[in-house]
Amino acid sequence: MSKKKKICVVAASAVIVAPMLFTTPASASSVSNGILSKIERQLSVNKILKDIERLSMEDGQNKDNARVTGFEGEHEAAKYIQSQFKKLGLNSELKTVDGIDGFIDEGSSLTINNQSVTVKTLTYSQPTNQKLEGELVYAKTGTENECKEANLQGKIALIQRGSISFADKAKNAYNNGAVGVIIYNNASGMLNGTLGELNDSVVPTVGMSLEDGKVLVDKVNAGESVNVSMEVNTIVKPNSFSYNVVGELPAHKNVKNPQTLVVGAHFDSVSCPGANDNASGTATILELARLISQPEVKNKLQYNIKFVAFGAEEIGLVGSKEYVEQLVQSGEAENIAGMINLDMVGVGNQVVTYNIDDNASHKITDIAHENINELGYKFGGHFNSGSSDHAPFEAAGIPSVFIQFDKDPYYHTDEDTLDKIDPQNIKETATLVLNMLMDMQEKSPNKPNKPNKKQFKNIEFENEEMPSL
Numbered sequence: 460m461s462k463k464k465k466i467c468v469v470a471a472s473a474v475i476v477a478p479m480l481f482t483t484p485a486s487a488s489s490v491s492n493g494i495l496s497k498i499e500r501q502l503s504v505n506k507i508l509k510d511i512e513r514l515s516m517e518d519g520q521n522k523d524n525a526r527v528t529g530f531e532g533e534h535e536a537a538k539y540i541q542s543q544f545k546k547l548g549l550n551s552e553l554k555t556v557d558g559i560d561g562f563i564d565e566g567s568s569l570t571i572n573n574q575s576v577t578v579k580t581l582t583y584s585q586p587t588n589q590k591l592e593g594e595l596v597y598a599k600t601g602t603e604n605e606c607k608e609a610n611l612q613g614k615i616a617l618i619q620r621g622s623i624s625f626a627d628k629a630k631n632a633y634n635n636g637a638v639g640v641i642i643y644n645n646a647s648g649m650l651n652g653t654l655g656e657l658n659d660s661v662v663p664t665v666g667m668s669l670e671d672g673k674v675l676v677d678k679v680n681a682g683e684s685v686n687v688s689m690e691v692n693t694i695v696k697p698n699s700f701s702y703n704v705v706g707e708l709p710a711h712k713n714v715k716n717p718q719t720l721v722v723g724a725h726f727d728s729v730s731c732p733g734a735n736d737n738a739s740g741t742a743t744i745l746e747l748a749r750l751i752s753q754p755e756v757k758n759k760l761q762y763n764i765k766f767v768a769f770g771a772e773e774i775g776l777v778g779s780k781e782y783v784e785q786l787v788q789s790g791e792a793e794n795i796a797g798m799i800n801l802d803m804v805g806v807g808n809q810v811v812t813y814n815i816d817d818n819a820s821h822k823i824t825d826i827a828h829e830n831i832n833e834l835g836y837k838f839g840g841h842f843n844s845g846s847s848d849h850a851p852f853e854a855a856g857i858p859s860v861f862i863q864f865d866k867d868p869y870y871h872t873d874e875d876t877l878d879k880i881d882p883q884n885i886k887e888t889a890t891l892v893l894n895m896l897m898d899m900q901e902k903s904p905n906k907p908n909k910p911n912k913k914q915f916k917n918i919e920f921e922n923e924e925m926p927s928l
């Protein structure tokens with residue numbers, strides 16, 4: 460890593476026009492460089508690793524269900540994050556996000572005439588409670604009519620993927636008395652999908668490969684009696700909630716109408732320890748909050764800085780969408796100068812950046828790229844992605860950048876544990892964001908565009924692994 464060279468190209472007029480992160484005397488650059496190197500020296504990778512450990516482990520064991528959206532572990536993590544903000548003297552707020560479907564998949568199993576067949580739980584499937592036993596009936600693509608004609612009362616329905624959503628197939632089967640549903644793929648390989656939301660009016664539903672599905676259809680069509688035993692182990696928590704946790708450092712009181720910079724990371728997880736995804740980003744913003752709240756920095760802030768730990772990211776950016784919706788409704792969105800999102804910054808060998816539209820011009824993305832270059836990091840490229848919490852901000856017209864390390868082979872698995880985190884990545888991420896925040900005084904991000912009130916709510920959450928149709 461080469462030492463950062465501070466580039467100072469401030470025209471006299473720019474000093475007046477551009478909002479600065481820090482109020483500084485005439486020789487702005489040298490003073491801010493002094494502060495920067497001082498707070499860089501105070502950066503504690505150890506503190507970040509300790510927080511990753513705190514968020515992903517329990518009694519020295521990796522938590523299988525560390526911070527699953529809508530469950531106790533997530534709520535407990537939110538309170539821990541707020542307690543850390545409070546300790547640092549930040550103005551903190553725990554904002555409840557309602558209407559969350561809590562769901563944990565603990566695996567499904569299926570036997571056909573006493574032979575085991577591989578199946579996959581559909582996300583948001585109801586559990587079977589006990590083993591379901593029933594005769595298998597073929598209901599084609601599971602339309603209302605096809606389910607009616609198939610005589611499903613007390614039976615387990617075998618349905619092919621296609622034409623209508625998995626949820627509609629499961630509902631139609633339920634309405635016609637089926638006790639369980641198997642949806643088999645219409646292309647080679649296992650069917651992996653989601654019912655979209657929790658619903659009492661669906662039966663336990665699993666996915667199956669095209670190959671296994673075809674064998675079963677042939678048996679049923681040949682008039683063979685096919686007996687199914689099915690077990691779906693899911694934990695469902697309807698009408699649950701999540702939190703967004705905000706910690707704010709206000710701009711110096713002499714700054715008139717200060718703009719706000721948001722530094723965000725989601726803290727919820729899927730059903731795994733979630734050390735990299737995303738205890739790494741969460742712990743990093745906690746350390747950044749500690750560094751920026753040092754008096755020599757805090758007392759010179761030209762921007763409000765809001766550290767936001769988002770909940771409910773893993774189920775479709777629900778926390779950040781709600782947060783941005785509130786910003787837009789209150790008019791505050793027009794005052795957000797930029798958003799930096801950290802998600803999965805601990806594993807991989809190169810830093811990468813994303814915007815929803817990788818061709819769009821975001822000054823904050825340019826600032827990230829300049830600093831990555833000046834710091835001498837290995838850069839993997841700039842890509843488009845709407846799969847993290849920058850997306851609602853960017854869609855609302857707020858200049859945003861998503862920073863990540865690439866590539867994590869343990870993504871969304873039980874192997875996403877503390878020991879995989881590379882301390883060097885953590886150090887580089889925290890240093891990069893510090894440098895970016897310092898740079899804002901010389902290169903103000905674009906003024907936000909007029910927020911688009913509808914756009915951010917309807918952004919596509921890319922989740923290719925989990926189709927609903």
Ligand SMILES: [Zn+2]
Nearest residue numbers: 736737802803
């Ligand atoms: Zn994530």
